[in-house]
Amino acid sequence: MMNEPKNNRISRKEFIRKSSAGILSVGLLGKASLLLSNSGKGFKPASPQTRFLGRTGIKVTIIGFGASRTQEPSLLKSALDTGINFIDTGRSYANGQNEVMVGKVIKNIRKDFIIQSKIRIPLREKGKELKTVEVSKKIKNLMLSSLNASLKALQTDYIDIMLIHGANSVEIINNEAVMEFFRTAKEKAQIRACGFSSHDNQVELLKAANESQFYDVIMVPYNYKGSYIHSNTGHFSEYDKDALESEFLKAEKNNIGIIAMKTCSGGPYSPNEKSEPSFKDGLKWILDHSYIHSATVAMGNISEIKENIQVMLNN
């Protein structure tokens, strides 16, 4: 694994702190855009930018709230008050308590929001154990158990998008037991769309998904750099950007919904020599590609929400 020198890495928090003086004094797009109010007379962006997630019929804001970094319901509510309608969580975040937090916030306003959650298939190695009928049955039971736990935690009877969390092999996504689970969950209206997220191996998996056309939504790291160093963990990953974009174009033709993640982990971006690099421009670069339907950004505090919603207002 290649590591960039640490002194080239600027964390998102540091970046916001350094540029915060300008942000807070000027108010970015004006005071109105920063108001996160529930007062009833509070401001909400007139028309937050949205896109349809492929063939799913699900309309999501181009910025989604990645809930993994917070357990604070007030923060999530603030994000939703800006007009963001798309929430990304996962069964394994905080031992299921992240879903509980999301459920508390949206329980009385469920129909207004799109929830995406994830199921981990607990295998230690790439598809190694998926070969026997007995294990396949075990997988289906585990996934069902996880789905039921998610529905209960989220206080809902349906989840809009359910993903396999961190799929890393074609064997997993093409496994018949996994696909059967998703088919059944859709028939029972427990989920509206299915898919997978992948942190590594995304080109290979996207290729397989384009071939099978089974999955409705795919979530992968994507940014201008073609690589990322995760600002919190230092995890480095890179991918063949050209090959990935070629698969994105095929996915677009196949009407598959594509969600970008790790959008800020490639660092701030400048579209030209005159502009200061910013995470906002990094997000814009991603969303300028029509095959990307939304970018989920993990947000931990109000400052990060304020920065990210600019893209939703301006794009």
Place this chain on the structure above:
Amino acid sequence: MKKRNLILSILTLSLVNLSVVNLHPGELKSLIPTTGELTPFIMSEDPQYYYPDNLYDYINGAAPIFNSYGMEEMVTFIVMNKNDSSEIVVDIYDMKDSLNAFGIYSIERSPEYKTVSFGSDGFHSDISLFFWQDTYYVKLMAYEDLPGTAESLTQLAGIISGKIPKRGSRPYIFSIFPEKEQIKASERYINQDVLGQEYFTNGYSIEYDHKEYSYYVFLIQGVTNKQTKQNFLKYQTHLSINDQIINDNLNFGDQAFIGKDNYYGKMLFARKGTFIIGILGMEEQKIAEQIISGMLTRLGNNIGKKIY
């Protein structure tokens, strides 16, 4: 000269070898049960170690929150019960200090889980058992709920808990909070972005059950009076911009206001020295004031000091 270079080379190689050996530091390794200690279990997968910069490879998006609580190292392995071939995944996190170990534990638990008496505190569901002890957070997870699963989890928890020399205890600062109406197992330590505000760190909260609704008590411990005062003002300004201040003309503590949070509802916030206390979701102002007064009295001479 040749002899000197040779000696230097040997010394360099020795140092390099030492650093390679110390890639898996000894402490966590010492918590892994030996073959004899594991009975009736056997190791079915060798221990794998993860660190802040590669924890992501193991638990993906769940990693950042562990790192934010200062995780130093973790080890994971799988054991199998020889009696029924069922497997349990063991994750042991070294959180470097007991406050952070408690903190990450508190984020992952729920009042709905059943408590267990392992380590400093623990809880279990049908197929998992988690506990924290000293600077460690231990997670035992079975794949499925078989007849012997609960017993296996309990047995294994006892084995691992017995390997951790110290115990640890609930952070003292929670004794400042009122006991009445407290919801059991709702204490939380939030080390950063308390209430979603990046300038608020070192926060403690407990949930309470009052009549037909619940409310929360938060205590945020600042570093200096000046900084705490500034942070209080920042929060007040943030709420003011969003039309969420109801009354800031209060004669209470060093600073105080009544506001409305977009999720919690009505809140009373007050500062005394380096402590900020917030009562969120309590409709009755008098009760909120009494809670804060009581906490400030119990804080007593600790105002201005750092306590855990």
